[in-house]
Amino acid sequence: xxxxxxxxxxxxxxxxxxxMLSIAAFREGKHAQAFPSFGSERTGAPVVAFCRIDDKExxxxxxxxxxxxxxxxxxTLLHQVDVFAGLVPGGxxxxxxTRTFEDLGLAELKEKFKTATVAATELALKHIGxxxxxxxxxxxxSAFSEQISLEAVSAAIRDKFGDKFAGRIAEGNVAAAAxxxxxxxxxxxx
Amino acid sequence: MLKQLEGSRAVAEAVALxxxxxxxxxxxxxxxxxxxxxxxxxxxxxLAPCEFINVExxxxxxSVAIGASAAGxxxxxxxxxxxxLYMAEALFNASGLGLPIVMTVANRAIGAPINIWNDHSDSxxxxxxxxxxxxxxxxxxxxxxxxxxxxxxEELSIPVMxxxxxxxxxHAYERVDMPTQEQVDAYLPKFSPRQVLDPDExxxxxxxVGPEAFTEVRYLAHAKQMQALELIPDWAAEFRHAFGRDxxxxxxxxxxxxxxxxxxxxxxxxxxxxDTVDEMRSRGARIGVLGxxxxxxxxxxxxxxxxxxxxxxxxxxxxxxxxxxxxxxxNVRTALIRATPVYTVIAGLGGRPITKASLARVFSAENLDQxxxxxxxxxxxxxxxxxxxxxxxxxPRAEHVLREKHGVPTR
Numbered sequence: 001x002x003x004x005x006x007x008x009x010x011x012x013x014x015x016x017x018x019x020m021l022s023i024a025a026f027r028e029g030k031h032a033q034a035f036p037s038f039g040s041e042r043t044g045a046p047v048v049a050f051c052r053i054d055d056k057e058x059x060x061x062x063x064x065x066x067x068x069x070x071x072x073x074x075x076t077l078l079h080q081v082d083v084f085a086g087l088v089p090g091g092x093x094x095x096x097x098t099r100t101f102e103d104l105g106l107a108e109l110k111e112k113f114k115t116a117t118v119a120a121t122e123l124a125l126k127h128i129g130x131x132x133x134x135x136x137x138x139x140x141x142s143a144f145s146e147q148i149s150l151e152a153v154s155a156a157i158r159d160k161f162g163d164k165f166a167g168r169i170a171e172g173n174v175a176a177a178a179x180x181x182x183x184x185x186x187x188x189x190x
Numbered sequence: 191m192l193k194q195l196e197g198s199r200a201v202a203e204a205v206a207l208x209x210x211x212x213x214x215x216x217x218x219x220x221x222x223x224x225x226x227x228x229x230x231x232x233x234x235x236x237l238a239p240c241e242f243i244n245v246e247x248x249x250x251x252x253s254v255a256i257g258a259s260a261a262g263x264x265x266x267x268x269x270x271x272x273x274x275l276y277m278a279e280a281l282f283n284a285s286g287l288g289l290p291i292v293m294t295v296a297n298r299a300i301g302a303p304i305n306i307w308n309d310h311s312d313s314x315x316x317x318x319x320x321x322x323x324x325x326x327x328x329x330x331x332x333x334x335x336x337x338x339x340x341x342x343x344e345e346l347s348i349p350v351m352x353x354x355x356x357x358x359x360x361h362a363y364e365r366v367d368m369p370t371q372e373q374v375d376a377y378l379p380k381f382s383p384r385q386v387l388d389p390d391e392x393x394x395x396x397x398x399v400g401p402e403a404f405t406e407v408r409y410l411a412h413a414k415q416m417q418a419l420e421l422i423p424d425w426a427a428e429f430r431h432a433f434g435r436d437x438x439x440x441x442x443x444x445x446x447x448x449x450x451x452x453x454x455x456x457x458x459x460x461x462x463x464x465d466t467v468d469e470m471r472s473r474g475a476r477i478g479v480l481g482x483x484x485x486x487x488x489x490x491x492x493x494x495x496x497x498x499x500x501x502x503x504x505x506x507x508x509x510x511x512x513x514x515x516x517x518x519x520x521n522v523r524t525a526l527i528r529a530t531p532v533y534t535v536i537a538g539l540g541g542r543p544i545t546k547a548s549l550a551r552v553f554s555a556e557n558l559d560q561x562x563x564x565x566x567x568x569x570x571x572x573x574x575x576x577x578x579x580x581x582x583x584x585x586p587r588a589e590h591v592l593r594e595k596h597g598v599p600t601r
Contacts, residue, residue, distance in 0.1 A: 018363075022364070027194075032363070033364045035358070035361060058364070059461030061358055062462055062546060063545075065545070
């Protein structure tokens with residue numbers, strides 16, 4: 001079983017990200033479970049959502065306490081919430097930021113975990129016109145974690161957003177995910 | 191067809207496949223997504239004929255369902271928590287009138303203090319209101335139970351409550367196998383009411399009944415539920431044959447053969463309990479699980495049979511009967527002939543996560559108390575009690591617990 005925990009703030013599409021991830025995994029024939037941490041949701045308040053992916057039925061319903069991967073949608077949470085709690089040794093950390101782990105004061109994490117950054121909010125503004133970084137982060141996560149293909153992520157985005165605004169929202173998010181995917185692939189080979 | 195859906199959406203699509211003719215609802219978390227989705231389905235014209243009625247309260251929602259059902263329409267509604275309490279009087283009316291309404295309860299705690307999260311306090315508070323109560327373990331089962339519920343309700347002419355854990359199931363995306371309209375049509379015949387309010391053939395339904403007949407009317411209500419105990423396993427078997435998977439029935443036993451300890455639970459926590467039991471079994475513990483799928487009517491004989499070999503029964507409950515402890519435990523005790531010890535574990539109140547680690551700890555404990563509160567923060571409770579002992583005007587309890595927990599003053 002592969003477990004992902006997503007941290008962000010109300011309004012950043014944290015819950016939707018976990019749901020889209022589960023749809024992408026489902027499209028690849030896997031069992032997947034996505035659920036939010038059910039706070040009293042308010043814009044800007046810290047929000048957590050979870051996704052589990054497995055080859056067999058998932059029965060477990062406890063929150064993800066030992067994630068294999070973390071997606072941090074808002075780097076300002078680093079000072080507010082213990083986002084790294086329980087991350088398994090060698091686990092993945094993906095942060096939405098224009099800065100580096102060194103700039104964020106997190107250089108030591110690079111020794112114990114697999115790390116990546118992507119400027120997902122900027123990509124979202126460019127492709128969708130709104131600062132909702134979730135789809136771009138899933139594109140980056142696809143390149144980074146090698147759990148889910150970019151095709152499955154794109155299909156999940158289209159599935160989730162449907163033909164809202166004549167499909168422009170879906171296609172903007174798909175483009176943001178694709179660019180984030182490329183950026184992370186290039187950073188890894190560089 | 192396999193789909194990856196939110197639990198609420200899955201239930202809404204399944205309800206639509208059952209062709210309800212009247213859907214009335216008042217929104218309350220965590221039930222809202224279900225009726226929202228049904229509202230969209232009705233508005234799209236995909237479910238017709240069906241009237242979606244927005245009402246001003248839960249009492250009105252159940253009253254509209256009663257009126258619709260008495261007029262011969264297949265009626266559906268959904269609620270949770272205080273919403274269920276607000277319709278309490280109408281719940282008794284629906285069952286007393288013998289109207290086959292189907293309702294989803296997206297289980298949530300009851301205030302005060304206000305709490306929007308999951309536990310079973312709401313449906314447990316209405317366990318004796320004369321409705322059949324079915325509990326879903328997964329979103330697949332929630333979906334399937336609704337299809338069975340309409341059949342059961344209409345065959346017996348009594349209302350059915352399908353209980354599914356709020357948020358944990360209603361807001362979880364997971365894989366479900368959505369049946370086709372043809373499959374549901376073949377399993378669920380057209381509604382043929384036992385009684386109808388018809389202006390051309392006027393009758394009274396449940397007008398005043400005096401002492402000379404009231405006992406008999408109540409006896410018949412009881413007899414109907416006893417009859418359900420015989421029909422439910424048959425229909426679950428028929429469902430398996432038609433849809434190719436298990437859902438519903440009275441109880442589900444898991445690894446209970448040779449088990450010294452049997453854990454009894456209901457709802458979505460069964461998945462976590464099964465994973466815990468597998469891990470404990472791999473370490474040599476003789477432990478199994480009994481899931482209660484049908485809580486009302488109480489499946490006395492099935493529970494009795496399933497627990498016959500147990501040396502110890504641990505009942506895991508998501509509700510608390512203040513002043514006695516466990517509600518499910520009290521029911522379980524009626525099914526034990528021998529003096530098998532029954533321990534109550536109260537867990538998951540107001541959305542507290544129930545973890546494998548905590549379950550394994552309590553299931554393997556040598557000397558369990560009669561009633562254990564899983565993961566209770568005893569030092570916090572002790573400090574609040576000490577304060578109450580010290581000060582006459584000790585102030586609001588809930589706020590003191592919060593302050594102790596967060597270390598900040600709350601006003």
